[in-house]
Amino acid sequence: MGFDSSQLLKAILNSVDAAILMVDSNLKVVMCNRKFEEFFGVTPSLILNQDKREAITRDIKWRVKDPEEFQDKLFWLYENPEIISNDEVEVELPRRRILHRFSGPVFDEEKNLLGRVELYYDITSAKDLQKEIEFKNDQLFLLNAAATAISQSLEINKLLNYFLRRVIQATNCHSGIIYVKNDSSLKLAKVEGEIKAIAKIPRFLAEEDWDTISWGPIGGDKKTKFLENIPGNNFFICFPAYSNQRQINGLCILIWDRLPEQWLNRALFNNVGIYLGIGIRNAYNHQEAQRLAILQERDRIAMEMHDGLAQTLSYLGLGIDTIYERILNNRIDEDSINLLEQLRDVIDRSYGDVREAIIGLRIDISENIGFFTALENYIREFEKLTKIKVKLKVSGEKFDPTFENQLHVIRIIQEALTNVRRHSKATEVHINFSFSPKFISVEIEDDGLGFEKKLNENTLSSLHQGIRIMKKRAAILEGILDIETSRGKGTKVLLYIPVKKEAAK
Template structure:
């Protein structure tokens, strides 16, 4: 029994006895493009169809590597196990595959002596006398290749070759979409890591740097036996360590509460609901913008500014009611987070509260990334309002 590698099992039959209408094949491929998440399994499944259409005795499907230098075998039917193992990776310029890649067309190779030398296998010439390569294309760029192995004297009809071209374009789109998905995942992962690094630098790293400076002056005071200064510096170090621990807990919480994939407005709604439970305070969210159209990075910056505002309210304000508003006026987005708490503290008190100071610094840096401003002020009726104002993007405003 021939080895099947590694996805499907099929015994090829003569094309005349097992004809497949072209429209049905294309319809099945189109349906599979929207329902199959694993593109390699999709290609392997249609390998049997390609074999039946060509009246071939065996076949293989390969995809191009990311560096576009080799073709990697992902599925085969009817090939000897030794040949499958040897052909697991071949050069993109090799033989009929290279010809199909260069000419971006269905290619036939009747002289299998070259394939026999490359594979060092008697399968070529003893069993197979013709190799057909069907390139999987996207915008005239080869994404993979179907290989069909035929007996001597068997020719692929012209109408089947035309069908192969349509099939290859459809499956080429699937390969390109899979490549773009991998790229997007890499970019998302890099952005997530960069965001985490920025968060650590803006909060935890600054707190630890402050503690390190205080340890230096503490050591100097101890060396000179200046115990009043030493006690004061020791208190600063203890406060910094407590704040670093709180910063770490906040970072963990923030990265558990990721932004909703549906967009900024649902994310703020979930954040408000979560804050109600944690802070035991009423939170209202009023969205006055009919259509919020921000880039993903802008959404993340706005979300974290609101999130940090709510954390500061929970830590320092002792508020019972919080209102979040989101508005758009004269080409400027306006985000307000207002509370009925104790209000803005005196400058001396605020400077001594390291956590609040660092939190405001981080929020102002995020506002700067939005090319906006952050204002913190007291409300006439009591409490504090944090206001973020940043411009609507020009392209969006023009549209």
């Protein structure tokens, strides 16, 4: 049984998983398989022996996403028949497909040009998968940007600035607005990007109008009318920020001139809103912790003034009254001179106390400076004031205590050094930090006189008051404070802080 070569070739072409079309040197269609009909919805009989340019104009180009670009590219290739081309075509009819197109010349054995062949491979699944991966990468980048931003600062304005800039960068939107909860409404807190008419943005919004994630053209509903002053045709996505129990504590509005498809994802912006809500909550908790720390410092200063400065002034007043009476009665004797020397000594010690208190109040433990830098600055000032040498040593894998605990740690060290200056007659102090998986330990050891610990525990001396203050701060840190001392052997203050407390940010 013989084979018809033309029928065999036709069968082979129809079995290939690609659309194939060939034109001769006169641009007439000489070959077209079934896949071409499947991909473009055009039966081969309609275009065979037709001028391909007419077929493109009449039957084919209207089926692709960009008809004019499709036509211009093929016409250019027909005018330059020896060029090889690889590109992509998106077909919309009879159904959406993305096709890889190969177009190249066909020569005979003598290198004479016979025409051109076009091969179209369906790469829709691969392109859709690639697009989905790109979308996921973009979305993960946004989530990472949001998570990173809220860890940059505990100060509310800096936090919102970091967050908005990172999110704008991640999403390629041109502007962003953040509101934060203020009593029963939302208050304008941060504006970033191309928004010029900031004065036209309302300072307050009703919380109930913004309790869901939404997107669309600006001005498409009443609540986004206030954004219509932004030049151009813009689109928005707005999402609430949540604190605990899904309670709204903020709102973010992002603005694009064209809204990319990958951001139309409610679950994504629900998670971004949770990150923002956590950041706002942490910032407000930090504000409250700072406020309480300030109140505690005021109480401490008030107590120290009552126990120290007030009693000192009272003693000075009595001493001056005694000297004044003796001067009036012309009774200046050796006892009067001794009393004056005592008063002078009290004044000197009080001056030192006030100077040291001022140094302590100047301690800057902001996030920008860092805990150990602030401590080193304080130590330098203490050394200048007292002429006592202080050596700081750190062992283990060093890290700063949590920001809310830093003030308590540094005040414990400050109180210990104050006791050294007042009572120990020491010439040198060693402060040793040691970091381990379970504890941060701090040792403050001096070479001074020491004291009898049991006797001191039943007294109300300034030394005992200082120890009581240090132990109170250690309890706030959920730590342990102990003192090792004996008369003539110096004093060591030991502070242990659990690392689990430090890691609870």
